[in-house]
Amino acid sequence: MSCSKFKSCPQCGYKIEGFKIKCPRCNKVLLKKCSECNGCKLNIKDFKKK
Amino acid sequence: MNCCDISHQIDIPKGAKKIVLAGNPNVGKSIFFNYLTGIYVDVSNFPGTTLDISHGKFNKDVIIDTPGVYGVSSFNDEEIVARDTIAQADIVINIVDSTHLERDLFLTQQIIDMGIPVIVALNMMDESRERGLNIDVDKLSKELGVEIIPTVATKQKGLKNVKEKIYEAKKGNKSLKLNDKLKEIKDKTNNERDSLLILEGDENISKKHDIKPLNYREEVYKQRRIRIDEIIKNVINIKESESKFKSKLSRLMIKPITGIPLLLGFLYLIYKFIGVFVAQTVVGLTEETFFAEMYEPFIKGFVGNYLDITSLFGKLLVGEFGILTMTITYTFGLLLPLVVGFYLCLSILEDSGYLPRIATLVDRLLNKIGLNGRAIIPMLLGFGCVTMATITTRLLGSKREKIIAIFLLGLAIPCSAQIGVIAGLIAPLGAKYFIIYLATLFIVYVLAGTFLNKVLPGESSDLLIDLPPLRLPKIKNILMKTYIKSKSFVKEAGPIFLIGAIVITVMKEVGFLNYIQNLVAPITVNWLGLPKEASTAFIMGIVRRDFGAAGLNSLTMTPIQTTVSLITITLFVPCIAAMMIILKERNTKESLGIWFGSWIAAFLTGGIVFRLLS
Missing domain, CATH: 3.40.50.300 (P-loop containing nucleotide triphosphate hydrolases)
Structure with missing residues (x-):
């Protein structure tokens, strides 16, 4: 999965690998809804469940 | 290493x-x-x-x-x-x-x-x-x-x-939980701290120990995040009771419909304080009453007791561009009160937490010129001192954003000392010329930003900024900051003014100033429609733009000439100190591009405005 909007966290600069809803380092919320992403076919809720 | x-x-x-x-x-x-x-x-x-x-x-x-x-x-x-x-x-x-x-x-x-x-x-x-x-x-x-x-x-x-x-x-x-892996690296490096960073894939530290960086960053970070989330769950108990007034005000500051009028109101107050109270009332007292009427006659008389003030040395000390006359009067009588006034306002803005909220408010506007809202921080600081603001462009996410912000800072943002001089010169001309001045700068700013946004490769980053809580600024911190920054202005600008004054006096005495004035007359007189002597202000402006703007103060000009000269000197090259920092932050090629770009933009705009107004 590499369709997330950010290649790096806009707050702390952490290089994002794969799909991230929150930055693992500074805990910044990166995506709040699916439309903010560039086209991942899955739903954010599914990731949250995982 | x-x-x-x-x-x-x-x-x-x-x-x-x-x-x-x-x-x-x-x-x-x-x-x-x-x-x-x-x-x-x-x-x-x-x-x-x-x-x-x-x-x-x-x-x-x-x-x-x-x-x-x-x-x-x-x-x-x-x-x-x-x-x-x-x-x-x-x-x-x-x-x-x-x-x-x-x-x-x-x-x-x-x-x-x-x-x-x-x-x-x-x-x-x-x-x-x-x-x-x-x-x-x-x-x-x-x-x-x-x-x-x-x-x-x-x-x-x-x-x-x-x-x-x-x-x-x-x-x-x-x-x-990756202790085996960590031990493996530690055996090679004999350094616990570096070993962890190598495990997390830090290339520089790996290179230091001649080891290939490992790719466990995601796993290590995930483990750490899980651990922190556990700790948070155990130690924090939340009761909803955030200050309602502060959170309401914070929301009003961010929403365009209320945020823009609030911002305009705040800027108007700053203008009233710096442009009217400090630039006219305070400077009237310090520059005209104290320095021009009391100090200068005294120092001329005092120096005249010991040497001939018409000699070269006498002119260097107390002549038209003298170290003890013009330099002291400009620095302490004219520029210092303005700088103090500006830093007082800026400190309030900084300490209250309003600055990041302005960044959020103007994010969309700045997107049009390839920047995000975060760029408002160096831009507003630039109204204090472009040199200092250039350093804060490090806050920006990408190289292209840094180049755009530095160019716009050097081109169209006048520093506090310059704003004060400009406000003092343009206020008596009336609202019409003030609007022409502001509109021209705004158009140049937007055009230059749009042009750079189009031609520079790459993409700008998105704005995600933490909003600090709104706080009532502490008077002690505001006064301390204003004092430290104003002192550093005198320390930084004083020696440069001194050298500028010596160079200008020597140039005048050997006839070189007149030669340059004649040489650049086609530009100053024919293209910009200014008096020949205005070129002296531009030469002074290469040293510092506020020094140049102050030089315009002594010329007799029509309202159109004043407006054109102020637009040109505002858009003119960044001062020497700012150029040194630009060179440090960017490479020589980009710095020279910014310097020569400012020359072209300043004279081109000045000439066009002159033709449109006349």
């Missing part, structure tokens, strides 16, 4: 311990540094105040302040500086924002995982209480295995406790 060694930057006495202040951006590290060392470094209520390392003595040891970072790694320049400093620390004082514990503890846990002795100052305890966050400090201390000291640094609460407990710092409870 120089890349990872701070000893070539800081003079550390033999046997002295390196006590490092570390923490996320905008947590109050600089207040701790000021308290522990007695040395003043800038303190503001927005992220990124500290962009370099400062150091000072503490007993026989050395305290080192670092830029705010979210983790020990090398994702940007500030992190590299902080990483090298933290990795070599004997003790770390980790400042943690108690209102953002889940964010800040990542760095704390990483420092603990590196095996560095640490004490934690749990700062902003008043604000976390206000927000209804109940933090069990003893439990947090047990979970992390280190001393935790609650503090409210802005009110000096708990700082004494921190000072007394520095040497009680100890290694805490590690969170890592």
Whole structure:
């Protein structure tokens, strides 16, 4: 999965690998809804469940 | 290896311990540094105040302040500086924002995982209480295995406790489960701290030990995040009670429909204070009444007692561009009151937490010229001093954003001293010319930004900024900041003015000034429609733009000429000090591009405005 909007966290600069809803380092919320992403076919809720 | 060694930057006495202040951006590290060392470094209520390392003595040891970072790694320049400093620390004082514990503890846990002795100052305890966050400090201390000291640094609460407990710092409870891998690297490097960074894939540290970086960053970070989330669950109890007025005001500041009128109102107040009260009333007293009518006749008479004031040396001292006449009058009578007035306003803006809210408000507008809202911070600081603002462009995410911001700063943002002179010259001409001046600068700003946004490769980054709480600024901090910055203005500008005055006097005496005036007359007289003598102001403007603008003060010009000359000098080349910083921040090619670009933009715009007005 590499369709997330950010290649790096806009707050702390952490290089994002794969799909991230929150930055693992500074805990910044990166995506709040699916439309903010560039086209991942899955739903954010599914990731949250995982 | 120089890349990872701070000893070539800081003079550390033999046997002295390196006590490092570390923490996320905008947590109050600089207040701790000021308290522990007695040395003043800038303190503001927005992220990124500290962009370099400062150091000072503490007993026989050395305290080192670092830029705010979210983790020990090398994702940007500030992190590299902080990483090298933290990795070599004997003790770390980790400042943690108690209102953002889940964010800040990542760095704390990483420092603990590196095996560095640490004490934690749990700062902003008043604000976390206000927000209804109940933090069990003893439990947090047990979970992390280190001393935790609650503090409210802005009110000096708990700082004494921190000072007394520095040497009680100890290694805490590690969170890592990859101990086998870590041991493997440690056997090769013999350095626990570097081993962890290599495990996390830090290329610079790996290169230092000639080891291939490992790719366990995601796993290590995930483990650490899970551990922190567990700790947070155990130590925080939330009761909803955030100040309703502050959160309502904060929302009003961000929404365009209310935020723009609020911003315009604030800017109008600043204009009234600096442009009307300081530029006219205060400067009228200092420049005209005190310096021009009292000081200058006195100093001319005094010097005249000892030497011939019509000689070259006499003119250098008390002539038209004399060191003791024009330089002193411009610096202390004209520019200093304006600089003090501006820094007072800017300090209020910085300390109240309004600045990041303005960034959010103008984000969409700045997107059109390839910047995001964060760029408003250097832009507003540029109205204070372009040199200082150029350094803060490091806050911006990409190279193209930095180039656009630096060019626009150098081109269309007048510094505080220049604003004051301009306000004083244009206010008597009436609203029409003031609007022409502002509109021209705005058009040039937007056109230059749009052009650079089109031609520069790459993409601009999105704005995601932490909004600090709104605070009532502390008068002591505002006065201290204004004093320090104004003092540094005199220290920086004084010698440059002095050299400028000597050069201009010598040029005038040997006839070179007249030669240049004639040489550039086709531009100043024919193209810009200004008197021949205006070229002297531009020569002075190469040294400093405010010096040049002040030079226009002594010319007799029509309203159109005044407006054209002020537009041209505002858009003119950045001053020498700003150019030195631009050279440091960017490469020679880009710096020269900015310098020559400003020449072209200034004279082209000035000429067009002259033709349109006449």
